[in-house]
């Protein structure tokens with residue numbers, strides 16, 4: 001077994017965003033450290049995407065600086081999830097370019113996207129947990145593949161993440177025994193166990209009550225403060241956005257109606273943006289994606 005101090009050292013390194021804790025060996029095997037680090041971790045340049053006659057993304061451009069949190073907002077069906085799927089390589093742009101960690105991934109092969117998915121994890125709305133594995137096994141899953149980690153190391157790290165996400169009490173339960181909010185917290189723990197460079201959250205507060213929504217926001221904020229990972233949070237929850245956003249992308253009719261710092265979004269006099277903020281602030285409990 002590794003000395004527990006190694007684990008905490010690794011975790012401490014992860015927390016400062018420096019040398020890469022549990023996945024350090026893996027990262028250096030990828031040669032990450034030798035590459036110059038682009039200032040923008042994500043960038044969309046004039047991305048267009050249609051499904052038959054339905055033009056969903058129209059010349060969408062925005063960027064997310066390394067270490068920052070960008071919130072993508074907009075009404076249901078506007079293309080928020082579609083944007084995330086382009087980053088993960090689950091969907092391909094009709095035109096325009098997409099950059100991840102300084103690399104133009106637009107024409108990446110499926111095999112190359114497997115590399116991207118090691119750097120960038122997505123936390124799905126459903127949680128997408130393994131039903132037959134316990135909570136502890138779900139969180140440990142990405143750690144099992146790490147070279148040089150022994151069971152005791154994995155247990156210690158799972159315990160640490162579980163504490164951070166407040167799921168220690170349910171480590172032995174199956175996902176089916178958990179509330180939606182708990183499932184999402186476990187999904188977040190599993191995503192962080194992979195020690196990615198960036199995390200994408202799709203609607204982390206929908207389908208839960210306002211108190212749980214506030215709690216989910218606090219958990220993401222805690223992870224943001226602890227790990228300093230680049231992230232994109234898709235939501236139409238203005239409370240959550242205010243808590244997390246360094247920058248905002250507001251999508252409307254397939255276009256970027258606003259891209260900039262949160263403060264500018266909050267103070268924008270644009271009637272549509274103002275209206276959106278007011279409505280959403282009044283009815284958080286009805287914030288449901290169809």
Ligand SMILES: Nc1ncnc2c1ncn2[C@@H]1O[C@H](COP(=O)(O)OP(=O)(O)O)[C@@H](O)[C@H]1O
Pocket residue numbers: 051054056074075076077078079080081082083289
């Ligand atoms: N695989 C698909 N095939 C056809 N249309 C799709 C597909 N995925 C998404 N769409 C359409 O793209 C639009 C945006 O979807 P989505 O990004 O999921 O919206 P949201 O902003 O609510 O996340 C919707 O009109 C949806 O019907």
Ligand SMILES: [Mg+2]
Pocket residue numbers: 080081082202203289
């Ligand atoms: Mg969506």
